[in-house]
Amino acid sequence: MSTAKRKIDADHPILASIKGVTQHEGVEHEYEQVGFGMVSEGYTEIAVPVTLAMDEIPNLVGDHLWSKVFGIADEIAKQQMKMLFKTIEEATEKAGTRIDNKGRPITADSLLQMMEMTEVEFDRKGNPTSVFVIHPDMQETARKISEQIENDPELKARGEAIRRKHYESWLARENNRKLVD
Amino acid sequence: MLGRIIENWLTSVNERQYQIPFCQLLSAEGESVIDISSHHPHEKGKDIVTVLPDQTVKAYQLKAGRIDLSTWHSIEGEINNLVELPVEHPSIKVKKWHQPVLVTNGDITPPVIDQIRSKNESFRRRRLPRLGLIVKGELLRRFETLHGHYLPKEPEDFSRFLKLVLQAGRDPLDKDQFSAFLETVIPMREPGVTNLNLGRSVASATLLASYALHGCEAVENHWGIFEGWIVVAAYCLAIAEKVQLPQQYWKTSFELCVLAAQRALQRLVEECRGRSYFAEGDLFTDGHFFRYRMTLLIGLLSAWGLIEHHDVRTSADIDFVDTFVAKHLKESTAWGEAAIPFYSLAALLLEQRAQQPLSEALASNLIALMTQQNRDDLNRRPGFPNTYYSPEAAVRLTCGLDRNNLENFAGFLYTVPPLVDFLARRWRKYDLTGLWYSITRISMQRFEPGQCWEWLTWRCRTGKLVSTFAKEPQKWSDLVAEAEGLDTSSVPALARRNPAFLAMFILVFPHRYDRAVQKLLEDWSFSRKVGNVESP
Numbered sequence: 001m002s003t004a005k006r007k008i009d010a011d012h013p014i015l016a017s018i019k020g021v022t023q024h025e026g027v028e029h030e031y032e033q034v035g036f037g038m039v040s041e042g043y044t045e046i047a048v049p050v051t052l053a054m055d056e057i058p059n060l061v062g063d064h065l066w067s068k069v070f071g072i073a074d075e076i077a078k079q080q081m082k083m084l085f086k087t088i089e090e091a092t093e094k095a096g097t098r099i100d101n102k103g104r105p106i107t108a109d110s111l112l113q114m115m116e117m118t119e120v121e122f123d124r125k126g127n128p129t130s131v132f133v134i135h136p137d138m139q140e141t142a143r144k145i146s147e148q149i150e151n152d153p154e155l156k157a158r159g160e161a162i163r164r165k166h167y168e169s170w171l172a173r174e175n176n177r178k179l180v181d
Numbered sequence: 182m183l184g185r186i187i188e189n190w191l192t193s194v195n196e197r198q199y200q201i202p203f204c205q206l207l208s209a210e211g212e213s214v215i216d217i218s219s220h221h222p223h224e225k226g227k228d229i230v231t232v233l234p235d236q237t238v239k240a241y242q243l244k245a246g247r248i249d250l251s252t253w254h255s256i257e258g259e260i261n262n263l264v265e266l267p268v269e270h271p272s273i274k275v276k277k278w279h280q281p282v283l284v285t286n287g288d289i290t291p292p293v294i295d296q297i298r299s300k301n302e303s304f305r306r307r308r309l310p311r312l313g314l315i316v317k318g319e320l321l322r323r324f325e326t327l328h329g330h331y332l333p334k335e336p337e338d339f340s341r342f343l344k345l346v347l348q349a350g351r352d353p354l355d356k357d358q359f360s361a362f363l364e365t366v367i368p369m370r371e372p373g374v375t376n377l378n379l380g381r382s383v384a385s386a387t388l389l390a391s392y393a394l395h396g397c398e399a400v401e402n403h404w405g406i407f408e409g410w411i412v413v414a415a416y417c418l419a420i421a422e423k424v425q426l427p428q429q430y431w432k433t434s435f436e437l438c439v440l441a442a443q444r445a446l447q448r449l450v451e452e453c454r455g456r457s458y459f460a461e462g463d464l465f466t467d468g469h470f471f472r473y474r475m476t477l478l479i480g481l482l483s484a485w486g487l488i489e490h491h492d493v494r495t496s497a498d499i500d501f502v503d504t505f506v507a508k509h510l511k512e513s514t515a516w517g518e519a520a521i522p523f524y525s526l527a528a529l530l531l532e533q534r535a536q537q538p539l540s541e542a543l544a545s546n547l548i549a550l551m552t553q554q555n556r557d558d559l560n561r562r563p564g565f566p567n568t569y570y571s572p573e574a575a576v577r578l579t580c581g582l583d584r585n586n587l588e589n590f591a592g593f594l595y596t597v598p599p600l601v602d603f604l605a606r607r608w609r610k611y612d613l614t615g616l617w618y619s620i621t622r623i624s625m626q627r628f629e630p631g632q633c634w635e636w637l638t639w640r641c642r643t644g645k646l647v648s649t650f651a652k653e654p655q656k657w658s659d660l661v662a663e664a665e666g667l668d669t670s671s672v673p674a675l676a677r678r679n680p681a682f683l684a685m686f687i688l689v690f691p692h693r694y695d696r697a698v699q700k701l702l703e704d705w706s707f708s709r710k711v712g713n714v715e716s717p
Contacts, residue, residue, distance in 0.1 A: 002585040019557070022588045024569045024692070025628055026644030040645060176653040177621040179614045179660070 003066075004073035012077050014133055015084070035095060044083065048075040106141060108148050108155050112162060120166040128166070182339075183332060186346055187324050190392045191286045191317065196243040198398050199286055200228060201441045202324075202391040203243065207231050208433040209327050209384040212239065215272050217440065219447075226262030230270060230279070238268050238279040247287040253296055260300070264309055282313040289316055324388060331366055331378075331385035338365035342389065350396025353573060354405040356412060356689070359393065360639035363416045369423070369638070380430030383417050387434045403452065404477065407445035411689040412639070414438035414682060418675045419637035439682055446485040446685075450498050453478060453505060469580065472514035473572040479506050479513055480523025480688050483530040487706055488681045490533050503534050510543070516575035517566030519691035521547060521596040525699060526684060528603070529706045537607070544600045545612040552619035557592035564590035567626070568692040593648075595626045595692070599699035601651075605664035606703065610657055621651045627695055633673050636693060669697040680705035 009016035023029060030040040050072060052060070060068065092098035097117045101110055120130045134142050149155040191199065204214045212231035227240040242263045244256065264281045289297075301311045333339045341362050345355075366386040368374045374382075390413045397405035417435040420426060453459075459474060460467050486502035506527050515521065524547055531540035554565040566575045567590055577583040597620060604613055630636045631643025652659075669677060676683050680701055687694045687702075 002587050005587050019592050020589055021593060021624075021626075021646070021648070023646045025641045026631065026646060027642075028645035029648070030645050031624075031648040032650060038647075038649075173653070174618075177618045178654050179610065179617045179657050180654045181657055 003069050004076060007070050007073035008077045008080070011074075012081065014131070015077065015080055017131070018084070033091075046076055046079045046083070048072050048079075106138070106145065108145050108152070111142075111145050112149070112155065112158055115159070116162050116165075120163075120170065122167060122170050126167065128163070183328065184321065184325055186343075186392055188321055190346075190395050191320060191324070194286065194395065194398065195245040196228070196286075198395075199245075199391075200243055201437050202388050203241075203284065203320075204229055204437055205384055205387045205391075205434060206323055206327055207241075208437075209381065210323070214433060214437075216268075216270055219444070225266045225269075226259040226264075226281075227268065230268050230273075232273065236277075238273055238277070239282060240268055240279045241282045241284050244283065244285040245287065246285065247290065248285055248293050249290045250292050250296070253293045260312065264304055264312055278310050280310055280313060282315060284315040284320070286317055286320060288318075289314065327381075327388060328385045329381055331382040332389070333362065333365040335365070338362070341365070342393065345393035346395070348396045350394075350398070350400045350402050350405060352405075353571065354397065354408040354412075356408060356639060359390075359409060359412055360416070362393070363390070363413065364638075367416055367420050369416075369420060376424075376426055376430050379420055379424065379426055383420060383431050383434045386416065387413055387438060390438075401448070401452070403445045403449040404481065407442050407449070407481065407685070408689045410438045410442035410445065411682075411685050414442065415637045415686060415690065418673065418679075418682075419634050422637065422673045422675050423632070423634035439679075439685070442685055443485070443488065446481060447498075449478075449481055450485055450502060453482065454498070454501050469576050470572065472512060473516045473520070473576070475509050475513040476515060476520050476523050477572070479509060479527045480520075482506060483523070483526035484684045484688060486530050487526060487533070487684055490530075491681065491705065491709060493709055503530065506530055507534065507536065507539070510539075515547065515550070515565075516572045517570045518551065518568040518594065518596045519566070519570055519572075519575075521568075521600070522687040522691045522694040525599070525603070525694070525702070526688070529702060533706065541604060541607055541609055541612070544603050545609065545616065548597055548600050548604075548616050548620065551594050551597060552616065552623055555591050555594055555623060556619070557622055557624075562589050562591045563587075564592075565594075566590055567593065568595045568694065592624055593626050594623050596694060597623065598625055598627070599694065599696045601660075602664040602667065602696050602699055603703070605660045608661070613657075613660070617651070617655060621653050624648045624650060628692070629671070633671075636671075636673055637676065639690070664700075667696055667700045669701050671695070671697045672701060677701060 021029070028040055028042050030038050033039045050068075056064075089098070099110065099114050099117065118130065120128050123129050149159050200217065204217055207229070208214050212233055214229060214231050216227070216230040218228050226242050228243045229241040231239045231241070233239065240263060242256075242259060244252075246252075248256075260281075260283060263283070268279045283297075297312060297314065304311060333342045341358055342365075345359060345362060348355075363386055364370075366389060367382045368379070390409060394406055394409040396402075397409065414435050417431050417438060421428075421431045421435075459478065460471060461474065462470075482502045483506055486499060486506070489496070489499050489502075510527065515524065524543060528540040528543050531537075531543070551565055563578065566578060570578070574583070578586060601613065601620065625648070627647050627649075628641070629645050629647055630641040631645075632641075635641040635643065672683070676686065683698060684702055684705070687698055
């Protein structure tokens, strides 16, 4: 199982970056959802059917074994990714932070709008630590839009204003982490 | 098979080691145990005093092994005391003379039987009671009868029990297996069991635990013995709490378990007094464990010291424990969050010695250490092990010997909130102000059992893990008010009513250490026992 987990983390940095919590007792998890208070929920099972043919077993060592385990890992990762996006969809819908482009191509304006709606974290040097996840097919489009924003003074100024706003919000949040009278 | 196990156990224990199981036997047979001596010189020949339902008082003197003429001559004085000196106990009001009984887990040689016969004749002439005898064969039969149906039934369960019985006793107690075994004897989840049968199952479990812990007894693994008895005591309370079992069916068993655990701690204190170094096993690799061992000792001795302080006892051992904790604190290290209850008791003991600054600095340093080690940072993984990790499990993890364990602790902590409360109740605003930024970055975990009684079991089947974050910003007055007025009802009522047990319980079940437990222990440590009454 740990081998499969390592493979998943290596292939899917987005899954690797999610903090996993191991629950040693009980079957439910309750946590704080920003703006919605405490949310209590059970766990969803992820299962992958494994078939081993009798004539496959004598050679199930070394690379053959790894390839079998990696196949299982890929299947688990697929289900985890599906679950992740479903959860994100539900959460953004609930929080009102979902932007549906309704099939239209993504534009600099919609990207900036999206950036404005997210909450961004920064490291101590002031660099943003939040991550945008895009489909590999969108990579080229995203690069072009990014260049467009960089080269258009108006869009660039808007982007910088958004970043400044995020930074100030982050600073305000960080300054709130204190004991007061 | 059980007969052989009991025989093996019975013939290899000394009188001190079978004293508590014998008390359990007497209690299960209907005698009320009112006094158990700790084998001190003032016991007047009476190791155990009981009262029968018809108010007859019985006094037992326990011996181990075969009693031949030379043994008889060496114990004759004690036997005379047993028969001739009256039982003096506040709960005994009857004027009738007690029935004296000599018990041995071996046999008595014919010449000694003759001597006893003559002695009984002499007692009769002086209008003293006749000395009764219980020897190995009778003991075996009575122990075996007591178990009745309350034994591990399935082959797998019996095999688990056998493994526990056969263990060498040097290793830390396998609490997972030990608890699983107890759950096969006490019908925790079986509906419709009568109170009487539940009481029998508890008595049987207590005796079976004696056999299972014999390996630890044989090698004087006091920590293992202590843990074992606390686990049994916890299960006594769990079943009592679950079905609201009347006291008569569980209280004696519970008290015997607690007494056995306290005696194990007492022997640990004595062992520590006699040692000038605390290294164990392979000295080349002991560096991985030494500091954790010191943490364990500090916590265990603190528990013993707090109970003694609370009961207003005075002895050289108490002074030794106070000094030991203060002296060896700097040699200790936390292996994970499961070490925090050990430090919590040490902090309370230090307070008793008017060392508040050291006590509070300890709590403050622990928060700083944990929030630093478990900072929410990918590079910090796996982080500081949580309360579910024993010292051995933590060492395996940190030394890379548990490669298949991918549990991540960074970003999560269980034991910070009780320490924050501890400091808030002591108005340590300065410390908490400096720590608050780090505290807010960690997700605080706590487990809430689905049913209150499950809290007393090793692992709950139902319940939820609750994750919260500290407030940003946090008003100091609110923090203090919350810490001072904390609701402790999440702890089962029977555990709340036995705070001395609670102090020992959290060392064995560190994953049950939470804000409510910390508050209860603080309230208890500030109170004093006056006679049988608690004074605030």
